[in-house]
Amino acid sequence: MERLKYLKLLAKQYPSIADVTTELINLNAILNLPKGTEHFLTDIHGEYEAFSYHLRSASGVLMFKIDDIFGYSIPEWEKKNLATLICYPHERLKRVKEQEQRLEDWYRVNIYRLLSVCKVVSSKYTRSKVRKSLPSDFTYILDELLNLESTQLNKEDYYNQIINTIVELDRSDEFIAAISKVIQRLAVDRLHIIGDIYDRGSAPEKVMDELMAYHSVDIQWGNHDILWMGAAQGHPLMVATAIRIALRYGNLECLEEGYGINMLPLGHLAMDVYKDDPCEEFMPRQSNEEFYAEKDRNLIARMHKAIAIIQFKLEGQLIKRRKEFAMDDRNLLEQVDYKNGSLMVNGREYSLTSCHFPTIDPKDPCQLTTEEQEVIDRLSFYFRNSEKLQKHIHFFYTNGALYLRYNGNLLYHGSVLLNKDGSFQNFTIDGEDYQGKALLDKLEALVRKAHYTQNINDVDWLWYMWTGPKSPMFAKQKMATFERYFTREKSLHKEALNPYFTLRENSDICRSILLNFGLNPEQGHIITGHTPVKAAKGESPIKADGRLLVIDGGLSMAYQAKTGLAGYTLIYNSWGLRLVSHKPFQSVERVIEEGVSVNSEMRVLKKTNRKRVADTDVGKSLLAEMEALRELLTAYQSGQLHEGEQFIAG
Numbered sequence: 001m002e003r004l005k006y007l008k009l010l011a012k013q014y015p016s017i018a019d020v021t022t023e024l025i026n027l028n029a030i031l032n033l034p035k036g037t038e039h040f041l042t043d044i045h046g047e048y049e050a051f052s053y054h055l056r057s058a059s060g061v062l063m064f065k066i067d068d069i070f071g072y073s074i075p076e077w078e079k080k081n082l083a084t085l086i087c088y089p090h091e092r093l094k095r096v097k098e099q100e101q102r103l104e105d106w107y108r109v110n111i112y113r114l115l116s117v118c119k120v121v122s123s124k125y126t127r128s129k130v131r132k133s134l135p136s137d138f139t140y141i142l143d144e145l146l147n148l149e150s151t152q153l154n155k156e157d158y159y160n161q162i163i164n165t166i167v168e169l170d171r172s173d174e175f176i177a178a179i180s181k182v183i184q185r186l187a188v189d190r191l192h193i194i195g196d197i198y199d200r201g202s203a204p205e206k207v208m209d210e211l212m213a214y215h216s217v218d219i220q221w222g223n224h225d226i227l228w229m230g231a232a233q234g235h236p237l238m239v240a241t242a243i244r245i246a247l248r249y250g251n252l253e254c255l256e257e258g259y260g261i262n263m264l265p266l267g268h269l270a271m272d273v274y275k276d277d278p279c280e281e282f283m284p285r286q287s288n289e290e291f292y293a294e295k296d297r298n299l300i301a302r303m304h305k306a307i308a309i310i311q312f313k314l315e316g317q318l319i320k321r322r323k324e325f326a327m328d329d330r331n332l333l334e335q336v337d338y339k340n341g342s343l344m345v346n347g348r349e350y351s352l353t354s355c356h357f358p359t360i361d362p363k364d365p366c367q368l369t370t371e372e373q374e375v376i377d378r379l380s381f382y383f384r385n386s387e388k389l390q391k392h393i394h395f396f397y398t399n400g401a402l403y404l405r406y407n408g409n410l411l412y413h414g415s416v417l418l419n420k421d422g423s424f425q426n427f428t429i430d431g432e433d434y435q436g437k438a439l440l441d442k443l444e445a446l447v448r449k450a451h452y453t454q455n456i457n458d459v460d461w462l463w464y465m466w467t468g469p470k471s472p473m474f475a476k477q478k479m480a481t482f483e484r485y486f487t488r489e490k491s492l493h494k495e496a497l498n499p500y501f502t503l504r505e506n507s508d509i510c511r512s513i514l515l516n517f518g519l520n521p522e523q524g525h526i527i528t529g530h531t532p533v534k535a536a537k538g539e540s541p542i543k544a545d546g547r548l549l550v551i552d553g554g555l556s557m558a559y560q561a562k563t564g565l566a567g568y569t570l571i572y573n574s575w576g577l578r579l580v581s582h583k584p585f586q587s588v589e590r591v592i593e594e595g596v597s598v599n600s601e602m603r604v605l606k607k608t609n610r611k612r613v614a615d616t617d618v619g620k621s622l623l624a625e626m627e628a629l630r631e632l633l634t635a636y637q638s639g640q641l642h643e644g645e646q647f648i649a650g
């Protein structure tokens, strides 16, 4: 009975035998197409230009495609220029116009070449899917051109005429920009971002704009993203932490220009309180000498210290408020001896590099001064009311989650907590025990609940996930921020990793994780980020005989010295898995000047027989849809339902 009701509903969409059979033929054709290409990127950390280049060039794959298509028929430099045109059409066109004598000829040749590339990248999709991805201005023309061969009998003139007309009507620039975008878009069917879009680099807000405009993307929340998700709710401690990190890297533009956060109140506090403090340990990192004058750097350092102290005070308050987080040892302001200028850790005393804490009352070190309170209230207000920030963060809830199972693979940013013996580590939350997948599900539910209730006690959980020892996204014993600013004791700077990070080298462990998440342990892979792979020191991103891949290759500039690379892109296409490692991205200007070059290296990790859509998750749901359509067809053919019956009530 239920099934009949369902078929009646389906009949509304397919009211005749002809409709059902057309759809069945269509779905069957889709199932036989090659599997769409998935790209995986992680730990973007605000590095907008490099990130954008990866999207535009399909992480270098575009160059390989152009090579395949044109081979030796055109010289190397022309292939480079064609790739540049596809990646940066506006910038490249500007350059061409300055140099080219015979512009109309140039347009014709290049439009032909772009069409050849577009035909290859679109050949994996149905005509209908390609049509949907075409820009409205040129849908008709592009659809015609992509589905015709210039040499096709009787159509040659027609094809050439369309191109001539585009050139004559002075629409070439728009056409080239449009077709380039289509090529970029069709080269990747699905993009996975394994977390940590925010912090360190200068423009996470631009990364978010680009992701939101992207045709198909999912995000696995990283600890830095969760920090911003909490800050966007106006949680004062997370606001302070996000600002502290921004100042540490001298990223005022992201806050002020990107999100409209007014930093003036913090500037005032900094100059009132730390005017005579050189704040050496708080000088912004990276080569910000280029961007900031000495005077500005001094101001940033003072603001940095002012917000760091607010952060440490608020941490102490939260730790006392949330006993169940069991983080008393991280309430460091209460472990400082303000007279001796030292820090007590496990009964040992370590001297501080500076004990200039003019806003701290040693009797109640975690109490904010009135001015500090006013500043953090205002900053929290700005975060909550930044329209752009709210829009970006909303995207994490709609397109993101703590983990994702996709085409048999398991994607998460950090870890699944393990004990030393490889068993799943338990976390008791509100009296219930959680481990492995169940723990991630519980934590994700807490994040979504906090978004809904906006209650500070609920939002506190996001802070725990940012830095708590049992947070699978952080998965380190402590975050040694205070120790790094205020002591020189190396042993205190160490952040011990959860045993997971050693155990992930073992393929049996990885199999047990895949099983725990309901995936096939012999076929699936775990794909993660979070810990930069020290490739320069010989570390491999491929762990556990290929069962687990860590693809944090240092897209973040601040970490490139550690990795010796500038990031990885993992590619899963119909032929298997490949890992591309990138060299540092210099600048858009340099690409325009020198042409796109292959600055990546491709490694084949796994070769398979060509996979079709039928072998994917989408294929599975298409097969289920086809089964229902077959039932509907039988119902029509056996007279159980009449064609057009959707109009009959009940």
Ligand SMILES: O=P(O)(O)OC[C@H]1O[C@](O)(COP(=O)(O)O)[C@@H](O)[C@@H]1O
Pocket: 196, 200, 223, 224, 476, 479, 480, 481, 495, 530, 531
């Ligand atoms: O290098 P920075 O920016 O000072 O950050 C160091 C901090 O970042 C962390 O590594 C967390 O960031 P990741 O998630 O990118 O690893 C902390 O463990 C550490 O204290």
Ligand SMILES: [Mn+2]
Pocket: 196, 222, 223, 224, 413, 473, 530, 531
């Ligand atoms: Mn991380």
